[in-house]
Amino acid sequence: MTERSGWVPDDVDTGLPSAARLYDYLLGGGHNFAADRALAEKFLLAQPNARTIARLNRAFLRRAVLHLAAGGVRQFLDLGSGIPTVGNVHEVARRADPGARVVYVDFEDVAVAHSRLMLEHDEQAAVVQEDLTDPAAVLAAARGTGLLDFTEPVGVLVVGVLHFVPPEKDPTAVVAAYRDAVAPGSGLAVSQFTADLQPVEMAGIVEVMKKSxxxxxxxxxxxxTALFSGFDLVEPGVVPLPLWRPEEGAVQEGDPGRAGILAGVGHKR
Incomplete structure (x- = not known):
């Protein structure tokens, strides 16, 4: 038996877990189903630090957006944006400039449905339902919103999502297509799971996610690092999440390598 609620699109199979809803659960959100929670518990067995990692990844997103905004970026393309939660990109960016504009991109039905509800009365943000691995379709849809001016710098955010792109989709070429579409001075923020930091735990996560x-x-x-071709990486380069420009006074929670995710930000030349 599967769950069904008024906020769930009719064609969503609530019995099939998704990464977006698993992430929502790890962050303490309420837009997930029993199948997602069951998978999340297996994820936690493979990586007991998963809730902290989810929170660190969200914190990196905020710092990256604020960094780009401080450099003059006033529009953002958030690829694989997921389910809305506190501290969304448009909320963060508008701390720097109330006129900041954001286009969210996701293909997961629940994520898109909730984004549309959240942004229903927001004239400076929109969501498009597209697959980030099809840059032509994403860019056409983003332009169609009328919110992004690609002759001006754009912050391209690929945070916590490229590890779901298989090698045959060629993520380096995918990112390069977005790089080529944006103006000089644009920014790229990336975070991605790696086996370099915790190979045993990562192998367990890979096995768990095969069931999703x-x-x-x-x-x-x-x-x-190769994803940043055509961008100048800002210091400290590609590093574990907690080490990317931590806020002054931030307390490190144990070994930064336990974050399991590497992150970086670059500026287009």
């Missing part, structure tokens, strides 16, 4: 609609493909530091 979103298998996982960790990548090495070299592979993640």
């Amino acid at each position: 609609m979103n298998p996982m493909f960790p990548r090495s530091c070299a592979e993640i």
Whole structure:
């Protein structure tokens, strides 16, 4: 028996777990189903630090957006944006500039449905339902919102999502297509699971996620760094989540390598 609620699109199979809803559960959200929670518990067995990692990844997103906004970026394309939760990109960006504009991109039905509800009366943000691995379709849909001016710098956010893109989709080429579409001065923020930091735990996560609609493909530091071709990496480069420009006074929670995810930000030349 599967769950069904008024906020769930009719064609969603609530018995098939998804990465977006698993992430929502790890962050303490309420837009997930029994199948997602069951998978999340297996995820936690493989990686007991998973809730902390989810929170660290969300914190990196916030710091990356604020960094780009401080450099003059006033529009953002958030690829694989997931289910709305506190501290969304448009909320963070508008701390720097109330006029900041955001287009969210996701293909997961529940994520898109909730984003549309949340943004229903927001004229400076929108969501499009597309697959980030089809840049032509994403860029056309983003332009169609009328919110992004690609002659001006855009912050391209690929946070916590590329590890769901299989090698045959060529994530480096996918990111390069977005790089080529944006103006000089644009930014790229990436975070991605890696086996470089905790190989045993990562192997367990890969096995767990094979049972979901979103298998996982960790990548090495070299592979993640290669995504920034055409961008100047800002200091400290590609590093574990907690080490990317931590806020002044931030307390490190144990070994940064336990974050399991590498992250970086670059500026287009």
